[in-house]
Amino acid sequence: MSDLTHLTIAQALSGLKNKDFTSVELTEAHINAMQDARDLNAFIVETPEKAMEQAKASDARRASGDAGLLEGIPMAIKDLFCTEGVQTTASSKILEGFIPQYESTVTTNMFRDGAVMLGKVGLDEFAMGSSNTTSYFGNIINPWKANDGKDLVPGGSSGGSAAAVAARIAMGATGTDTGGSIRQPAAFCGLAGIKPTYGRCSRWGIIAFASSLDQAGPIARTSEDCAIMLESMAGFDAKDSTSADKPVPKFTESLTGDMKGLRVGIPKEYRMDGTPDEIVKIWDQGIAWAKDAGAEIVDVSLPHTKYALPTYYIIAPAEASSNLSRYDGVRYGLRVDEGGNLNDMYAKTRAEGFGDEVKRRIMIGAYVLSAGYYDAYYIKAQKVRRLILNDFIKAYEQCDVLLTPTAPSSAFAIGENEDDPIKMYLNDVFTVPASLAGVPGMSIPAGLDAKGLPLGLQILGRPWDEATVLKVGHAIEQKAGFNAIPQSLLNKKAA
Amino acid sequence: MSIDKQTVLKVANLSRIEVTDKEAEDMVGKLDKIIGFVEQLSEVDTDDIEPLANVVDIDLRLRDDVVNDGNCQDKVLANAPDSIEGFYVVPKVVE
Numbered sequence: 207m208s209d210l211t212h213l214t215i216a217q218a219l220s221g222l223k224n225k226d227f228t229s230v231e232l233t234e235a236h237i238n239a240m241q242d243a244r245d246l247n248a249f250i251v252e253t254p255e256k257a258m259e260q261a262k263a264s265d266a267r268r269a270s271g272d273a274g275l276l277e278g279i280p281m282a283i284k285d286l287f288c289t290e291g292v293q294t295t296a297s298s299k300i301l302e303g304f305i306p307q308y309e310s311t312v313t314t315n316m317f318r319d320g321a322v323m324l325g326k327v328g329l330d331e332f333a334m335g336s337s338n339t340t341s342y343f344g345n346i347i348n349p350w351k352a353n354d355g356k357d358l359v360p361g362g363s364s365g366g367s368a369a370a371v372a373a374r375i376a377m378g379a380t381g382t383d384t385g386g387s388i389r390q391p392a393a394f395c396g397l398a399g400i401k402p403t404y405g406r407c408s409r410w411g412i413i414a415f416a417s418s419l420d421q422a423g424p425i426a427r428t429s430e431d432c433a434i435m436l437e438s439m440a441g442f443d444a445k446d447s448t449s450a451d452k453p454v455p456k457f458t459e460s461l462t463g464d465m466k467g468l469r470v471g472i473p474k475e476y477r478m479d480g481t482p483d484e485i486v487k488i489w490d491q492g493i494a495w496a497k498d499a500g501a502e503i504v505d506v507s508l509p510h511t512k513y514a515l516p517t518y519y520i521i522a523p524a525e526a527s528s529n530l531s532r533y534d535g536v537r538y539g540l541r542v543d544e545g546g547n548l549n550d551m552y553a554k555t556r557a558e559g560f561g562d563e564v565k566r567r568i569m570i571g572a573y574v575l576s577a578g579y580y581d582a583y584y585i586k587a588q589k590v591r592r593l594i595l596n597d598f599i600k601a602y603e604q605c606d607v608l609l610t611p612t613a614p615s616s617a618f619a620i621g622e623n624e625d626d627p628i629k630m631y632l633n634d635v636f637t638v639p640a641s642l643a644g645v646p647g648m649s650i651p652a653g654l655d656a657k658g659l660p661l662g663l664q665i666l667g668r669p670w671d672e673a674t675v676l677k678v679g680h681a682i683e684q685k686a687g688f689n690a691i692p693q694s695l696l697n698k699k700a701a
Numbered sequence: 702m703s704i705d706k707q708t709v710l711k712v713a714n715l716s717r718i719e720v721t722d723k724e725a726e727d728m729v730g731k732l733d734k735i736i737g738f739v740e741q742l743s744e745v746d747t748d749d750i751e752p753l754a755n756v757v758d759i760d761l762r763l764r765d766d767v768v769n770d771g772n773c774q775d776k777v778l779a780n781a782p783d784s785i786e787g788f789y790v791v792p793k794v795v796e
Binding site: 303304305307308404405418444447448450451510512513515516517519520527531534535536537538539540541543545546547548549550551552553554556557560565566568569570572573574576582583585586587588589590591592593595626627628631642643644669 | 704708709712713714715716717718719720728731732734735736738739740741742743745747750751752753754755756757759761762764773776777779780781782783789791792793794796
């Protein structure tokens with residue numbers, strides 16, 4: 207463990223600029239941290255040689271006066287982004303050994319800007335989950351521990367990303383968010399993470415789960431670091447038909463620490479029965495911080511909130527069943543051929559290649575899309591989705607951003623919530639509505655609960671207004687002053 | 702509508718996922734619970750509401766009809782479980 211791994215991206219960029227250290231030194235420190243923290247199982251593939259090569263090239267570029275936005279910063283890449291020449295699996299057995307022959311647009315953008323890749327981090331299989339207990343490559347462990355010392359989930363699906371950043375292995379990581387997969391793990395690991403507006407980051411080269419919902423975004427330790435990363439990751443891409451041809455703002459310029467003139471909406475439907483007191487308390491504290499930073503607080507209503515999860519669990523599986531039909535044992539990945547015909551090969555390959563949760567979602571999707579049920583389930587869900595979007599449009603007539611909790615609990619123990627899929631799905635109750643509406647949302651670290659575990663606050667904004675979301679996230683973060691680090695790191699430091 | 706074993710087997714076949722009788726029985730409970738959960742939507746009044754397929758208000762872009770990709774047969778086949786002479790190989794389709 208070295209102090210270099212405790213810097214934020216912003217601090218590291220200025221240290222590199224001032225020649226306090228080189229990218230090679232910074233990268234070496236992180237490679238050591240990666241190798242010391244293998245017990246977390248955050249990485250599926252480590253790429254230390256590639257990282258050192260990139261770091262050397264980065265130092266050379268910087269010396270020639272040609273430094274990019276992320277120049278020399280060691281990052282972890284979620285194993286849902288195709289990386290040329292480096293195995294990409296979506297944490298699924300069906301893609302074990304798959305070596306992409308091309309680079310995703312988001313990682314291409316980051317490498318253009320000087321990012322250094324430490325390796326590929328794990329996720330829930332095909333990004334379907336909130337716990338990282340569905341990966342073929344084993345559970346990922348949250349570096350945070352409750353007082354009882356039990357192993358906790360890092361959240362999901364971007365759990366490897368969050369675990370790596372929280373454990374000071376990577377300075378930032380890419381994530382993807384379909385129903386909360388950036389925001390919930392960020393909250394569980396005491397980090398900042400933003401899902402931008404749908405269309406802001408190109409989906410090209412990201413393994414598809416639910417195409418009308420999937421968005422890439424950064425997970426890092428501060429809002430400022432998220433702003434730096436998002437600026438690099440975002441941008442128009444002709445290869446993604448839903449990519450927005452809009453200029454990417456200088457997000458860091460909006461981080462003033464001030465919320466004067468901003469109206470912060472508090473959606474009354476998010477005050478749900480059964481929400482733990484500690485979650486309500488941190489939310490109320492967040493409201494007080496926003497006021498303190500100069501914001502005006504307004505009560506708003508999102509009447510269709512309670513229908514967001516049922517809508518999501520029709521639309522996401524429907525799109526998944528279609529997207530995952532490509533895994534057929536013909537073009538890439540696993541093939542199980544026991545001498546039968548082509549159909550037998552498909553069915554056996556998919557039976558062995560997919561895990562239980564993925565199978566469940568493909569089958570739910572096939573069911574809601576099947577003849578006789580298509581209108582009753584799928585079209586119905588698309589109609590309710592419009593009502594949910596309309597709720598947001600209406601709320602934003604009264605306010606500039608919304609402030610809510612990120613998740614209904616802190617990180618839970620591995621194995622909890624496994625018996626009942628609905629219980630697991632409820633983890634995303636606060637994050638799914640914004641995914642359905644396509645609006646940007648971020649989670650910031652706000653405090654610790656009685657067990658010593660991080661709690662997050664969620665900020666949702668208007669479409670294409672990530673700048674205000676980041677501004678508010680940054681301002682509340684300043685008030686919260688969250689500076690706790692995982693106990694396991696303190697122990698290592700002491701050892 | 703509740704899910705029974707027959708429905709599970711039918712949907713598994715549509716999904717091209719091999720499922721044994723025993724597995725189908727085990728799946729009934731969880732799938733039924735999920736379908737029961739999403740059926741809440743039937744209480745929402747959606748008369749005169751247009752289905753929303755995509756939140757992005759962008760018209761699909763057109764591009765010139767030119768070849769701008771290709772000549773990469775090796776790359777296309779690089780991850781194939783089985784290929785020969787530039788083709789994918791699959792089990793026999795016609796008996």
